[in-house]
Amino acid sequence: MRLSGITPSGHTQLGNHLGAIARWAAGGGADDLYFVADLHAMTTTHNPAALRARASEMLAVLIAAGIAPERVFVQSDLARELGALTWALECTCSYGEAARMIQFKEKAGGRSGVRLSLLTYPVLMAADILLLGADEVPVGEDQSQHVELARALARRFNSTYGEVFTVPRPVLPLTGARVRDLADPARKMSKSTRDSAGVVFVLDEPDLIRRKIRRAVTDAHSVPAYSPDDRPGVSNLLEILGACTGVTPQEAAAAHTSYGQLKEAVADAVIETLRPIRERTLSLLADPVELDRVRKAGATRAAERGEHRLSSALRLIGAG
Ligand code: AQP
Numbered sequence: 001m002r003l004s005g006i007t008p009s010g011h012t013q014l015g016n017h018l019g020a021i022a023r024w025a026a027g028g029g030a031d032d033l034y035f036v037a038d039l040h041a042m043t044t045t046h047n048p049a050a051l052r053a054r055a056s057e058m059l060a061v062l063i064a065a066g067i068a069p070e071r072v073f074v075q076s077d078l079a080r081e082l083g084a085l086t087w088a089l090e091c092t093c094s095y096g097e098a099a100r101m102i103q104f105k106e107k108a109g110g111r112s113g114v115r116l117s118l119l120t121y122p123v124l125m126a127a128d129i130l131l132l133g134a135d136e137v138p139v140g141e142d143q144s145q146h147v148e149l150a151r152a153l154a155r156r157f158n159s160t161y162g163e164v165f166t167v168p169r170p171v172l173p174l175t176g177a178r179v180r181d182l183a184d185p186a187r188k189m190s191k192s193t194r195d196s197a198g199v200v201f202v203l204d205e206p207d208l209i210r211r212k213i214r215r216a217v218t219d220a221h222s223v224p225a226y227s228p229d230d231r232p233g234v235s236n237l238l239e240i241l242g243a244c245t246g247v248t249p250q251e252a253a254a255a256h257t258s259y260g261q262l263k264e265a266v267a268d269a270v271i272e273t274l275r276p277i278r279e280r281t282l283s284l285l286a287d288p289v290e291l292d293r294v295r296k297a298g299a300t301r302a303a304e305r306g307e308h309r310l311s312s313a314l315r316l317i318g319a320g
Contacts, residue, residue: 002028002171003134005037005075008054010191012061014200014270015179017277018243023176025066033132033302034067036074039082040125043118057285059295061202064280069294070301075128077299081310085127086120088317092157093123093149102145126150130165131306138173161316164309177243182216185232200270203278210267213237224253224262234259237266244269
């Protein structure tokens, strides 16, 4: 069983969709679970009301994109279970192990005023994985150290207190295109980027999507060619077009003779790819009672899947 999450650190963007969500919707095993990792969006300054709204919106986007509602849940709906398991795992983890995490070192930058949760969130991530018994965790390079920690904690807990956890394996994610920021193709498109001129959000209006794509940074050439290293802007557009229309970036390049023509084609393809998701998301959000019912059902199913591991772990560690 695979477990994948998406953090509501901003609104869902095109990269999240083409790189992850579309794959999640298209493939995977019947047991796989996907979650909105809202607790992970609290490790730096955050706005509670905005986070709550984004978490609901992201849940709706995942369902609208085609992931079966019974495979989706919001992490904070399992806050009690995850909080209890995180504590048991923190009591299995050394301070040195947590402080060695590269992401912590990079993000904390040696400052003592950072939230303690920035140090401990890999333990919460271990709890996400171990509670649900995921044996495969798709992770990119930046998170692989955290899955190693989850493996170490699972092994240590099992050998110290008793066998309860499946030891997870990091696996290559079902990745699609790697989408770059339209205004700065040197960096990847990210939902939390402050200047959103180069970020297409899944819920952007079609007109806005077209304007952002028309303004995409390219280069001094005039005929499209796929060459990511020296022509990152136009190559990014070709990858986006390829991902939206099911062709290779090279094929997309061959079909266009000018940057202007290419940008219009990219805008059309992105708008048509996102249109049904946007429409379904808006209709899900327009019926909060139904969305809440789906959300509660997802949370109940996920909690039931983890219940026996949590109660065994707590009993084995001496709680209750
Ligand atoms: N630009 C991207 N191209 C392809 N895939 C991407 N993903 C993110 N950006 C791109 C994939 O989306 C999934 C969920 O992402 P996440 O929320 O776990 O974290 P992230 O990778 O940090 O996403 P963002 O949008 O860049 O968020 P912030 O701004 O908070 O850092 C992952 O599978 C990720 O690979």
